[in-house]
Amino acid sequence: MQLRYRLRRAADIAFAVASPGTRLANAAILQYVFNPISSLKRSWTSQPQLVGSSGDALSHMSLDLQTSFAVAVFTPAVAGCLLLLSWLHYRSNQALAQWSVGFFLGAVGLALIGERGRIPDVWSIVAANALIAAAYGIMWKGVRTFEGRSSRPVFVYAGAVVWILACAIPAFYTTGNARGLLITAIGIAYSLIAAVELWRGEANS
Numbered sequence: 001m002q003l004r005y006r007l008r009r010a011a012d013i014a015f016a017v018a019s020p021g022t023r024l025a026n027a028a029i030l031q032y033v034f035n036p037i038s039s040l041k042r043s044w045t046s047q048p049q050l051v052g053s054s055g056d057a058l059s060h061m062s063l064d065l066q067t068s069f070a071v072a073v074f075t076p077a078v079a080g081c082l083l084l085l086s087w088l089h090y091r092s093n094q095a096l097a098q099w100s101v102g103f104f105l106g107a108v109g110l111a112l113i114g115e116r117g118r119i120p121d122v123w124s125i126v127a128a129n130a131l132i133a134a135a136y137g138i139m140w141k142g143v144r145t146f147e148g149r150s151s152r153p154v155f156v157y158a159g160a161v162v163w164i165l166a167c168a169i170p171a172f173y174t175t176g177n178a179r180g181l182l183i184t185a186i187g188i189a190y191s192l193i194a195a196v197e198l199w200r201g202e203a204n205s
Helices: 002-034 036-045 065-089 094-114 121-146 158-167 176-204
Strands: none
Touching: 065 094, 094 121, 121 158, 121 176, 158 176
């Protein structure tokens, strides 16, 4: 029980590190996913607003797109490092390593999305979001491992497979809204079933 508490605390710290930065960047990134052209124009032509209309306080702040992506990539990478260090201390618990891999994959996926327009779309759209979907699946696998349950690879990577198959459909691939909705749905689905696994673990402990 003591070891379980320490492992959970390590995971809590890593998730707490990743969460605020990810939330901060989500709005700009989602806007880019759903409407990339207009978002890019705004990021190139607008400046961050640091002082509000009153002039006497930091009442409003906006991040440009590049800064948002930098924050979104950096925070899960740091969380992945923290979980990796925790795993090096508690190698008997593979959940920490799996969560670390999930965070690293998510960071790489977001970095590829941030390079949209500078690298081929197959990398910035197909591969990037496939990595993010796989990251969600591996995070869910980590939760099940933490609770002492096994996971079938077909379920772990189902989200990534669904994404790749959907991108093979031209009507889907050329519609930004559809792509954004699907990757969001995949993330929500894995997050919900991971929460259920944690709830089951708490109920049984």
